[in-house]
Amino acid sequence: MRGTVFTETMLGTVRLDTETTERRVRLDLRAEADEVLRPHRTTRARLTGRVRIAGFADDPGAEGELEVSPIARRRIRYQLAFTGDGRRLVLDGWKSVTARRPLASMTVLPFTLYEGDARVGEGVLRFPAATRLVPFLLSFRFPRREDRAQHFPPRWDGTPGRTEVWYTTLTDPTTGTGIWLHHELTVPADGSDPFAHGWVAAFPRDGEVRHARFGSAPWTRPADGFAGDKVTATPGQLAGGAGEFRWELTERPQGPPLFTFPRWSWRRPLLPAAQMLPAARATYDGEFSYGEHSLTLSGAPGASARIYGHGNAHRWTWLHADLGGGDVLEIVAAVSTRPGLRRLPPLVFLRLRRGGRTWPRRAERSAVGWLGVGRFRAGFGLPQWTVTGRTALRRIHVEVDQPAERTLTLEYRDPDGARAVCRNSESADARIVLERWWGRWRPEASWVLDGTAHAEAGDR
Template sequence: MPSSERANLPRWKGQPGNFEIWFLVVLDPGGARAWWLRYTLFTPAPGAPGAPRATVWAAAFDSEASTPALALKSLHPLSDFDAGTPERFGIRIGDSELAPGRCRGRVASGGHAIDWDLRFTPESAPAVRRAPRGIDLLPLTTHVAHAHDDITFTGTVTVDGHRYDVQGAPGLQKHLWGHRRLEELTWLYVPRFREDPDARLEALSVLPKRGPVSPRLTPIYLRTARQQHAFHEVPGLLFTRMEVPRAGELLFHATSATVSMKGRAWCDPRTLVGYVYRDPMGWDVHVAQSDVATCEVELSTRAHPLAAWRPEGRLTSTVGALEFHAPEPLEGVRYIAWDGTHLTGPEETSLRAVEGT
């Protein structure tokens, strides 16, 4: 079995107090549209409120439309989840499925609907790593597998009856599982840059639990046509930082002995969709996401640690995704409730946000 399939195999064995997530990001090459798809399992911890469930989520982004972001979800009993077989990865929740090289599904609620039927390549690419070596040996509360990192999608997505033909759309697919949600997380993903078609960027800042003994980690991975910059590894990981100055904007910086990188990513706040995610113990995390974000990166280099920095060049994204997690809601973003399936309220006709992770 290819390593990407092994990375995707379900970890849930029927125990309470767990969550499991498979999600895909599909970025239209033109940059104006994107789609986000998510298949999840949830079981509350013993004594926590709520019932086990399976959920299918979908979000559609179109920065040029009058409604630039729409997100929906469907709630299912856990019995609607089919884990497939141990010999071959393939999961199903109701009529929605994810298998090697393909995914399809439908979510409809509140008078809106998102359907998808997509294939992606390569099917047997190895899973990749974007975190420090050995981190999986630690007793983590949340685990992540980058099952498919640099893939392209082909197929169709239909939003409220309008069919979009997807051709050569870059994206990724990840698998997450655990027994406690991360309290704070900021994520940036950029698989295409205008100046360097081979460049890829993924930046993450995570605080597992607020408090004096919980360190914040900010792994940043950048690959260009000339070099791979492993700021997600020690010692580079020790010299990274990230901040969110305002809703929908992200600043980040990373430095090694001979390379310095600083960047900015941002999105139109109207393209943020909001979701409420539930921890198995019963508390919530608010997640705001835009998959039509923009990013700029400036690189500087020097011959040795005592030499002066010299500009190396600038990278400008053609597509990108931004995500913000915190216990508090992001100002100006409306969120789909944990037990909701679409955005409700008097502002529904001007959807700016919807849904949760």
């Protein structure tokens, strides 16, 4: 089964009921449908994107629904919720498709603004076909439908010497506090009984990083995720307590899964380990408390990921960066523990999802290049580490800073009994520069994350 993904830009004006002049409007939207779009049928898609109204609104987290029914119902309807002037508004409009004026009816969107049930304005948006038609057509993708719930059940098949991880990282938009929930199944290599354990940590903007561990608890073989020591992680829900920490969170995915390693390595575990994100972008609502602090989360951005393998690498770094506007960057750079492979430079798996497209196109590209030539490079170290790389037409430079006062050091044991140490910061800084070749290297995009990057460096 395949779905449909495309992006669209519309420009126009709106007149608020309390004003006599018009304001300019721009919508940059991404539509995701769970089926292939067929014009003769009615297709519903999720809308996300950015709404800009001059001097009134600039909301990159707009969400809504699109109904595409140009033949069956002769309309294409948009309903989009966003925040403007501190108020929650809904844009409701539709293109009335007619055979008499096919171009105009497909490109003109009259709309009304509502606050609750009250009308607050009206306007007209137009699709600028002269400049946006080609990008619009090239944006269409028909990806395989991935049910994120299928990636949550335990992978362990009874083989000794395995590690399986469910982890979630997020940032409270109100206080800037970073949150880390790590759930792990460890299966000792010596044949001992498997056990569930993990930890929770908070990284406040100002103040001490605090954490607590839970487990070890017997592994009860849950069917839909992680469960141990009264802590659970299942599709859409995270709950539990450890030490001074208590949490009950609802997760709402904002996009399809992302495979950091090659997709085949998750389905067929031939590599020492593999990582993927069932929810590469998600929002979190609920309660999270520790000590004297109590956070009520609403729309907190974050992600959930999975790891399965033989244990930790010899050395590794990791970055998750929500870049805004639906864009996300995930990096894993690692040196294998296996003899011989340990002497090789780090393998870098870098996945940049931008505008609905993922670069590099194949996960293997950043790790091995072309027959070993052109692979991406990682510079390990703390408090700073880097990743650089290029393909034929693009290159990227990533600098990550994990300040000591915002980094938590944790020690634990791999299935083979070896000691592993991770140094994690859910409030790290990152600078990312993406360039494109146009006769010479020119800037294409750049991002600066101040305390909202999620990063880790570790070794055995």
